[in-house]
Amino acid sequence: MKNYNKTRIIYVGKVPVGGNHPVSVQSMTNTDTRDIHATIAQIRRLIEAGCEIIRVAVPDMDAANAISVIKNAISIPIIADIHFDWRLAIKSIEKGADAIRINPGNIGGYEKLQKVVQKAKEFYIPIRVGVNSGSLEKDIREKYGVTPEGLVESALRNVAMIVDMGYENLKISLKSSDVLTTIKAYRLISQKTDFPLHLGVTEAGGLVPGTVKSSVALGSLLMDGIGDTMRVSLTRDPEEEIYVGYEILRATGLRKRGPEIISCPTCGRCEINLFNLADEIEKRVKTIKVPLKLAVMGCVVNGPGEAREADLGVAGGKGIGIIFKGEKILKKVSEENLINEFWEEVQKLIDEKESNNK
Amino acid sequence: MKNYNKTRIIYVGKVPVGGNHPVSVQSMTNTDTRDIHATIAQIRRLIEAGCEIIRVAVPDMDAANAISVIKNAISIPIIADIHFDWRLAIKSIEKGADAIRINPGNIGGYEKLQKVVQKAKEFYIPIRVGVNSGSLEKDIREKYGVTPEGLVESALRNVAMIVDMGYENLKISLKSSDVLTTIKAYRLISQKTDFPLHLGVTEAGGLVPGTVKSSVALGSLLMDGIGDTMRVSLTRDPEEEIYVGYEILRATGLRKRGPEIISCPTCGRCEINLFNLADEIEKRVKTIKVPLKLAVMGCVVNGPGEAREADLGVAGGKGIGIIFKGEKILKKVSEENLINEFWEEVQKLIDEKESNNK
Numbered sequence: 001m002k003n004y005n006k007t008r009i010i011y012v013g014k015v016p017v018g019g020n021h022p023v024s025v026q027s028m029t030n031t032d033t034r035d036i037h038a039t040i041a042q043i044r045r046l047i048e049a050g051c052e053i054i055r056v057a058v059p060d061m062d063a064a065n066a067i068s069v070i071k072n073a074i075s076i077p078i079i080a081d082i083h084f085d086w087r088l089a090i091k092s093i094e095k096g097a098d099a100i101r102i103n104p105g106n107i108g109g110y111e112k113l114q115k116v117v118q119k120a121k122e123f124y125i126p127i128r129v130g131v132n133s134g135s136l137e138k139d140i141r142e143k144y145g146v147t148p149e150g151l152v153e154s155a156l157r158n159v160a161m162i163v164d165m166g167y168e169n170l171k172i173s174l175k176s177s178d179v180l181t182t183i184k185a186y187r188l189i190s191q192k193t194d195f196p197l198h199l200g201v202t203e204a205g206g207l208v209p210g211t212v213k214s215s216v217a218l219g220s221l222l223m224d225g226i227g228d229t230m231r232v233s234l235t236r237d238p239e240e241e242i243y244v245g246y247e248i249l250r251a252t253g254l255r256k257r258g259p260e261i262i263s264c265p266t267c268g269r270c271e272i273n274l275f276n277l278a279d280e281i282e283k284r285v286k287t288i289k290v291p292l293k294l295a296v297m298g299c300v301v302n303g304p305g306e307a308r309e310a311d312l313g314v315a316g317g318k319g320i321g322i323i324f325k326g327e328k329i330l331k332k333v334s335e336e337n338l339i340n341e342f343w344e345e346v347q348k349l350i351d352e353k354e355s356n357n358k
Numbered sequence: 359m360k361n362y363n364k365t366r367i368i369y370v371g372k373v374p375v376g377g378n379h380p381v382s383v384q385s386m387t388n389t390d391t392r393d394i395h396a397t398i399a400q401i402r403r404l405i406e407a408g409c410e411i412i413r414v415a416v417p418d419m420d421a422a423n424a425i426s427v428i429k430n431a432i433s434i435p436i437i438a439d440i441h442f443d444w445r446l447a448i449k450s451i452e453k454g455a456d457a458i459r460i461n462p463g464n465i466g467g468y469e470k471l472q473k474v475v476q477k478a479k480e481f482y483i484p485i486r487v488g489v490n491s492g493s494l495e496k497d498i499r500e501k502y503g504v505t506p507e508g509l510v511e512s513a514l515r516n517v518a519m520i521v522d523m524g525y526e527n528l529k530i531s532l533k534s535s536d537v538l539t540t541i542k543a544y545r546l547i548s549q550k551t552d553f554p555l556h557l558g559v560t561e562a563g564g565l566v567p568g569t570v571k572s573s574v575a576l577g578s579l580l581m582d583g584i585g586d587t588m589r590v591s592l593t594r595d596p597e598e599e600i601y602v603g604y605e606i607l608r609a610t611g612l613r614k615r616g617p618e619i620i621s622c623p624t625c626g627r628c629e630i631n632l633f634n635l636a637d638e639i640e641k642r643v644k645t646i647k648v649p650l651k652l653a654v655m656g657c658v659v660n661g662p663g664e665a666r667e668a669d670l671g672v673a674g675g676k677g678i679g680i681i682f683k684g685e686k687i688l689k690k691v692s693e694e695n696l697i698n699e700f701w702e703e704v705q706k707l708i709d710e711k712e713s714n715n716k
Contacts (some may be wrong), residue, residue, distance in 0.1 A: 033626035035447075049562040057601040057626030081625065134664025146667065173626070177620040177667075179609040183581075198462045203620040203653070203664065206640050208598070211566060212605040219574030220581065221543075235621040235636045240566070247570040251537040263568075263593040266393035267439065268415030277594045295561070296593070304559070306492025307537075309504065326620050 008198040009226055010126045012053050013077025013098035017126075017171060018196030018228045022255055025245040026198075027238040028055040028081065032072075033063035040073045042238070045104070046078055049242040049269055050257055053229065055079040055101060064091035072095045086112035090132075093119045101128040104158040107135050117165045126169045126268040127162065128198055131177035141298040148184035152178065155189060170195050171228070175202035182217045186226050196228035203233065210234040211244050215251070222252045254290040262310060263296035272316035272335050280339055285346075290353050294346065295324075312349055314342045317331030365554040365586055368484045368527055370411050371435025374482075375529060376586045378556030380613055383603040384556075384589040385596040386413040386439065391421035391428075398431045400596070405434055406616055411587065413437040413459060422449035431455045437486065444470035451477045459486040460533075462516040463495050475523045485520065486556055491534035505518050506542035509534065511546060528553050529586070533560035540575045554586035561591065568592040569602050573609070580610045598694035614649040618675045620665060621654035630654030630674035630693050638697055643704075648711050652704065670707055671692040672700045705711045 007018040015024055026070050031038040033056045038325045040294040043054050056079045058064050071078050080092035082248040086107050089100050100120065107113050120127050131154045133146045140157075145149030159170060172195050174185040184216050190197065201217045204210035214232040221227050232241040232248070249255040264270075278296045285294070295313030297306070305327075307313045313324045321338040323330045323345055333341045367377040375382060385404050390702040391414045396515055401412050415558050416438045429436050433497045437457040444465050445668065447458050451474075458478065465471050489512045489655035491504045498515075502508030509532040518530060528630070530553050540559050559575045560566035572590040579585050607613040610658040621636045622628075636654045643652070653671030655664070663685075665671045668714050671682045679696040679702045681688045 028623065028625050030624040030628065031626060039626075059627045063626060087378050134663055134666065142561070160398055177665075180578075180581075180611050202656070205621050206617050207566075208569060208602060209424055209605050209608075209619065212571045212577075212602060213609050215570045215573030216577030216581075216606065216609040218536075219570075221572075223538075223578065233623045236634060243624070244570060245565060247567050248574065250398055250567075251571050251574040253538050255691045261567065263387065263563050264561045265591045265593055265596070265599070266419060267386055267391060268390040268397075269417045270388065275593060278564060297561070306490060307535075308492065 005258050007194050008168075010171055010196055012079065012126055012229075015053055015077055021228070022223065023227055023249060024052040024229040024320065025050060025242055025249070026053040026055060026079075026229060027241045027245075028057070028233075029052050029320065030238060033057055033059075033066050036066050036069050038040060039070055043070070043074045043076070043078075046238055046242060047074065049239045050246055051076060051238075051242050053077050053098075055081050055210065055231075057081050058088045058092050059083075061088065061091060064088050064095055067095040067097050068090055071098075074252065076169070082107070082279065084108070089116040093123050093125060093343075095285050099126040099128060101130045103130050103132060103135055105131070105154065106135060106162065110161070113161065114165055117162050117167050118124075120169070122167065126171060127167070128173060129155055129158050129162065130173045130175065131200075132202055133178070133181065136204075146176075146181075148181055148188055148277050151181070152189045153187040159193065159195065161249060168195075171198050172196070174200040175200055177201065177203040177213075179213050179217045183220050186221050187201050187224070188191060190226045197226060199227040199230040200233055207234050207240065210236070213245060215248055218248050219252055222248070222254060258288050258290070259285040259292035259294050261294050261296060262307060264298050266298040270297070270316060271318045272321060272338070274316060276297045277314070277316075277339060281342070284343060290350050290351065292346070292349065292353070312342075312345055314338060362450055362555055368394050368529060368554055369482055370437065370587075373411055373435055377584070381580065381585055381607060382410040382587040383408060383597045383607070384411040384413060384437075384587060385409050385603075386415070386591075388596060391415055391417075391424050393420075394424050394427050397424070397428055397621070401428070401432045401434070401436075402598060404596055408436060408604055409596075409600050411437060411456075413439050413589075416450050417441075419446065419449060422446050422453055423636065425453040425455050428537050429456075432626055435531045439441055444474050448477050449476040450485060451481050455483065457484040457486060457548055459488050460704065461488050461490060462519065463489070463512065464493060468519070471519065472523055474529070475520050475525050478527070479525050480598060482527065484529060485525070486529050487520065488531045488533065488556075489516065491536070491539065492560075504534075504539075506539050506546055509539070509543040510547045510550065514550065516552065517553065525552075526626050530554070531554050531556040531558060533558055533572075535559065535561040537571050537575045541578050544579050545582065548584045555584060555630050557585040557588040558591055564593050565598065568594070572602060573606055576606050577610055580606070580612060587613060610679075616646050616648070617643040617650035617652050619643065619652050619654060620668060622656050624656040628674055629676045630656070630679060630696070632656045632674060635672070635674075635697060639700070647709065648708050650704070650707065650711070670700075670703055672696060680704045693703075 077098035080097040080115040295307030296312035363375040438455040620673035653665030653668035
């Protein structure tokens with residue numbers, strides 16, 4: 001069986017999704033959408049963090065009406081997330097949403113869906129057909145249970161319904177809170193359709209369990225060439241979702257944003273406060289967009305030898321530290337000056353890299 | 359090509375590694391090994407967190423001598439981690455180490471290695487042949503570069519050398535700080551040997567990047583049936599390594615320890631402080647060892663419907679919350695009583711499950 005690794009291309013606002021385009025990183029606001037100021041402020045923070053597409057919940061007409069003002073104030077496309085009430089979808093589209101996300105199964109039946117599709121067609125904006133393991137149609141649940149096959153059947157049925165209505169500007173998501181179900185469902189559907197796929201594990205949980213679940217599921221799919229856009233879902237500030245999203249893309253070799261820090265876990269050999277040093281460096285590099293590889297090592301065992309592939313590194317000794325570049329030691333400095341001296345070298349390197357790129 | 363999914367079985371102390379035995383979760387202390395009290399205290403905390411095998415750094419003779427006292431005070435096997443000095447390996451074995459980890463390439467040549475192997479044989483303790491991308495032999499680096507093939511060649515050469523010395527009580531690790539190199543190296547070696555494999559990504563970094571890298575690499579390998587024991591490496595308190603390790607095993611469907619919390623990321627629909635609620639529940643469940651699935655949901659959209667597979671769940675409304683079990687609503691409570699009422703139900707459920715298991 002063939003994977004449709006090369007999916008069709010759709011556009012969410014100006015962002016291409018599908019084909020050979022880079023896997024885009026999305027998030028969803030958790031502000032009250034009707035609180036326009038708070039929502040805009042959060043989206044701007046998310047953009048700084050690297051968010052490329054933003055979704056907002058539209059639970060009522062006031063939220064739908066807020067979309068036009070929010071959209072005007074931000075530089076990335078906005079997706080309206082709608083459940084139950086088809087009129088909210090219509091209003092969101094009229095107010096300028098760059099796409100809508102619906103679960104066709106809960107929008108109120110065939111005729112309501114038709115009206116929504118008609119309106120999306122009129123404004124030529126994509127629809128994400130978002131199926132969730134928690135809300136499968138009754139007949140599918142009876143036939144398949146909550147299984148990958150059931151998720152795929154539900155999505156394909158809904159997509160076929162919309163295609164029959166004459167609209168193909170679509171992407172698909174199949175979400176489950178279970179990692180193995182998620183992986184199997186996306187693998188299966190990628191063999192059956194070439195519509196672009198939005199990846200995610202739903203209700204993944206807090207920072208650590210949510211990051212693990214998203215990394216295992218999305219990592220595995222992305223390495224198989226499956227997935228065109230993604231959202232990491234965490235019970236946390238959405239900026240963390242963006243951070244984790246890019247780390248998954250980096251780990252799978254697909255995209256790099258900003259520096260990578262390799263740092264050792266420390267052990268009985270370590271004689272400096274490496275955790276503070278690594279934390280401080282992690283904080284400082286968050287504003288840097290140039291891809292760099294920095295090493296923060298506790299001792300000489302893991303020092304310049306193990307970390308020679310880093311652009312720049314620091315390794316601890318007894319109350320001192322060395323700063324190295326490849327296998328070459330640049331300088332030895334006292335522990336209290338280590339962070340500043342290292343940071344100076346990082347700045348130099350960034351300047352070098354940036355002038356090389358000119 | 360065949361994966362040796364079924365590896366040979368070795369014993370690290372009383373813990374079987376390989377074959378169909380569960381993938382064990384290890385960590386490494388970051389205390390000064392010579393500080394016996396601090397090291398024992400850290401290992402005891404790690405055991406509480408679920409650590410099954412512990413490794414300690416042995417940088418000098420005092421550290422090697424400390425092993426016997428530490429070993430007597432703990433209930434899990436202890437591995438001595440040795441670099442450069444073969445005499446530290448000999449001493450660690452004599453002091454009761456349940457296994458040693460060496461990188462045969464840096465232990466001082468063939469004859470020194472032979473002495474170490476002879477001593478391990480005498481005490482019948484396993485040797486982990488631990489190859490790292492940062493310390494490949496020069497000829498291998500020249501021939502292969504720092505590649506998966508180079509890592510595998512180095513490991514197999516060292517293993518063959520020890521097998522030729524008449525000792526086969528071995529396990530292998532191939533560590534790189536790069537996720538794709540790690541995955542390829544372990545896949546390759548799993549086709550070429552049936553010695554048990556210790557999985558890990560080295561110098562993975564801080565909590566988020568380190569968790570992502572370990573989850574993508576170990577997740578992918580474990581789902582392919584590769585890996586017999588594992589250590590997540592984080593620049594963090596080692597207890598976090600254990601926590602992440604078990605989350606990876608849970609996500610890949612291999613092992614469950616304690617409750618799983620599925621929780622939504624919240625959105626504009628959420629009218630209660632879900633982050634606090636989820637954090638508080640996450641904290642409270644850390645002491646529970648019974649596997650449970652708990653749902654913490656912001657609103658009715660994701661409420662009992664989406665989370666019906668949970669054993670017990672809570673969903674927010676406007677200043678109130680509902681507590682549900684499957685699709686059945688147990689009670690409605692005010693936001694301030696939510697955590698305590700929910701916790702009461704959790705306790706009841708645990709009692710039920712435990713009495714069923716008797």
